[in-house]
Amino acid sequence: MKTIKDLLTEHKFFHEMTPEMLEFIAGCGKNMHFNPGEFIGKQGDPADFLYVIREGNIALQLVQPTQGSLTIRSLRGGEIAGFSWIIPPYRLQFDLRAVEHSSVVALDGTCLRKKCEEDYKLGYYLMKQSATVMTQRLVDTRIQLLDIYGARV
Amino acid sequence: MAQESDHAEVNRQSLQRDIWLPLLYTVKEKKTENRGIVTLTLAPSAEEAIEPMEPGQFNMLYAFGIGEIPISISSLWNLQSTLVHTIQDVGAVSKAFCDLSTGDQVGVRGPYGTRWPLNKAKNKDVIILAGGVGMVPLRPLIERILNDRSRYGKLNVLFGARSPENIIFHQDIISWQADPTLNFQITVDHAYSNWRGHVGVVTYLIEEANFDPENTIAFICGPEIMMRYAVHACLDANVPTDHIFLSIERNMKCATGFCGHCQYGPFFVCKDGAVFSYPQVKIYLNIAEL
Structure with a gap:
């Protein structure tokens, strides 16, 4: 049976992390599984976890009054969800909902923040990796906002 | 021959x-x-x-x-x-x-106009990246490859649309999704909860593609902004520059290179394109005036 450290080692977000760092943060993690349609977190909830997605499909959603939940990004195995664990006020900015059966390693945000304060190299690694992913998502969002598939071809 | x-x-x-x-x-x-x-x-x-x-x-x-x-x-x-x-x-x-x-x-x-250079794709893996109605000129290419499947390597069709309501060619998509010789992936920019597929820009589907970068040909068509990002996604995945082809849209009137409406740097899109190799048009893709 794979340990939390093994599962983190396999995930691309942690590929450049040293074994010592992985060992250090593995204690913050636990396995979680979500069924299709199940909410992992809702907008405004405390951002208690960084979700390391192992497999499945998790939707990043916003509720559109009278029209339901609008999915603005789907996250799959190999991606992460729940950046707000590292950014004050540590509150989820979107709903997170499993579209398919999804398995994640959930790293406790409070535990991670404490370890980042103890080990600045770890903190820098996690912030650098998070910034890389956040930047890509920001670029993607800007392209989506351009509505390039609109009427003009 | x-x-x-x-x-x-x-x-x-x-x-x-x-x-x-x-x-x-x-x-x-x-x-x-x-x-x-x-x-x-x-x-x-x-x-x-x-x-x-x-x-x-x-x-x-x-x-x-x-x-x-x-x-x-x-x-x-x-x-x-x-x-x-x-x-x-x-x-x-x-x-x-x-x-x-x-x-x-x-x-x-x-x-x-020019044609997609299918000859260059023989025995190679293929990535077809389509955005919106950019799927239109790519569908015949997919048909040709499927009709002569053994001549090509892994085939990846990556399709991005604005929303589920804007998806075209539903029957083909059902057929492509069921075809084990083709890796078909579709994403939309946004969707409501009844959509269970991918949501996000089309370029992120590159990670879902199976290909050997050095031995891959990419064919791209869609809005020009999407094509610029798609080219970069292919280059980031180590697809060689001269293995990338795109179809450029411009205001074509005569279709024979006489009127000049579709001039694109030294090219007339109607006559020299619409299909170009990326090295041909690389320096013009970021010129807003063209």
Whole structure:
């Protein structure tokens, strides 16, 4: 049976992390599984976890009054969800909902923040990796906002 | 080799015809793809027909009394003399085509433009990246590859659309999703909860593709912003620069390189394109004035 450290080692977000760092943060993690349609977190909830997605499909959603939940990004195995664990006020900015059966390693945000304060190299690694992913998502969002598939071809 | 000779013969015969003279075609079938997009099947009204087309080429379609527009061939599955064109209602002339009924007549001249370089894809993995109605000129390419599947390596078709309601070619998509020789992935920019597929920009589907970068050819068509990002996604995945091809859209009027409306740096898109290799157009893709 794979340990939390093994599962983190396999995930691309942690590929450049040293074994010592992985060992250090593995204690913050636990396995979680979500069924299709199940909410992992809702907008405004405390951002208690960084979700390391192992497999499945998790939707990043916003509720559109009278029209339901609008999915603005789907996250799959190999991606992460729940950046707000590292950014004050540590509150989820979107709903997170499993579209398919999804398995994640959930790293406790409070535990991670404490370890980042103890080990600045770890903190820098996690912030650098998070910034890389956040930047890509920001670029993607800007392209989506351009509505390039609109009427003009 | 024989295929090259056939193409040369087609080109020779095309030159012998009056390039300005539209031939009469009749709408045999009209299919609504979604709101504002229709697919028309056209058959010659008389014996004379235009020359056989190749994936990537286009025709000038004439709506009598209204105007003429360039439209890519959208299917070559039926190799008879019928033409299949998919048209989005974006202006007066395209609206006229969308409003046609079976039995109506249109003018057709063509075929024009360069073709997707399928010969370069032989024995190679293929990535086809389509955005929105950019799938239209790519569908004949997919059909050709599927029709001769053993000549190519892994085939990846990555399709991005605005929303689930804007997806076109549903029957083909169902067929492609069921085809074990093809890795078909689709994403939309946004969707409501009844959509269970991917949501996000089309370039992120590259990670879902199976290919050996050095031995891969990429064919891209969509809005130009999407194509720029798609090119970079391919380059980031180590696809060689000269293995990337894109179809550029510009304001084409004459389709023969005379009028200059579609000038693109040293090129006329109608005559030198619309399919270009990335190295040909690399320096022009970021020039806003072109």
